[in-house]
Amino acid sequence: MDLTGRLELLWGERPGPRRGPKPALSLDRIARTGIAIADAEGLAAVSMQRVAADLGFTKMSLYRYVPGKAELVALMADLAIGAPPAEPTGGDWCARLRAWASALLPGFLRHPWTLEATTGPRVVGPNELAWMESALAVLDGTGLRGAERMDVLAVLAGHVRSIAQQVATTPGDDMGTQFGALLAEVVRDRGDRYPAVEAALAGSAEQGGEDQAFDFGLDLILDGLRAKVASRAASPVVPPVTG
Numbered sequence: 001m002d003l004t005g006r007l008e009l010l011w012g013e014r015p016g017p018r019r020g021p022k023p024a025l026s027l028d029r030i031a032r033t034g035i036a037i038a039d040a041e042g043l044a045a046v047s048m049q050r051v052a053a054d055l056g057f058t059k060m061s062l063y064r065y066v067p068g069k070a071e072l073v074a075l076m077a078d079l080a081i082g083a084p085p086a087e088p089t090g091g092d093w094c095a096r097l098r099a100w101a102s103a104l105l106p107g108f109l110r111h112p113w114t115l116e117a118t119t120g121p122r123v124v125g126p127n128e129l130a131w132m133e134s135a136l137a138v139l140d141g142t143g144l145r146g147a148e149r150m151d152v153l154a155v156l157a158g159h160v161r162s163i164a165q166q167v168a169t170t171p172g173d174d175m176g177t178q179f180g181a182l183l184a185e186v187v188r189d190r191g192d193r194y195p196a197v198e199a200a201l202a203g204s205a206e207q208g209g210e211d212q213a214f215d216f217g218l219d220l221i222l223d224g225l226r227a228k229v230a231s232r233a234a235s236p237v238v239p240p241v242t243g
Helices: 005-010 025-042 048-055 069-083 093-110 126-138 147-166 175-188 195-206 213-234
Strands: none
Touching: 005 069, 025 048, 025 126, 048 069, 069 126, 093 126, 093 147, 093 213, 126 147, 147 213, 175 195, 195 213
């Protein structure tokens, strides 16, 4: 992985072409062309050759701006994710974290390929880092340690990504209904072997509540986090005495 090159590219520190005529392309235009391809056909359809062709340029001319596909995808992902909204002023820190997670989800739903493009060790761009900053700033004053704040970020982002992944792989807006119907078909003649599943499905059919996994999961995460913060306030961690 060319960390230096990717850092320069993502953070606008890479000098543009210095020789030849005035640049006819921009990184923004190149990235948006790649995004359009990925949105329509998936990330696998994105290549330097395809992006160059859609722009009406040769692949070699594209290399004057972007070193390769990995760097291109990094640019695309950061642009597609976009900047976080302004931090809400109302509500407590739990409400602000809920607003953060709720604002993050639509971006992944609009661009499902970003789930693949933003996994594993990588150089993060300014927009992705701004989302991290936004969430971590909310936790100021909670008493959580730095590592714990990063864990909160990982758990919240993981929940958002999990729901987005499920929606991305299930056509339509009734993900829970579709899965419930298929599951009920499997369990219909096997209820004696899976009584807990059968009872839960029957209760869901009678009481509703499907397709609420995102909000329900956020409730569980934030309720647990609130309890953790309250516990920390009641029994603050005393740093060890040194020297």
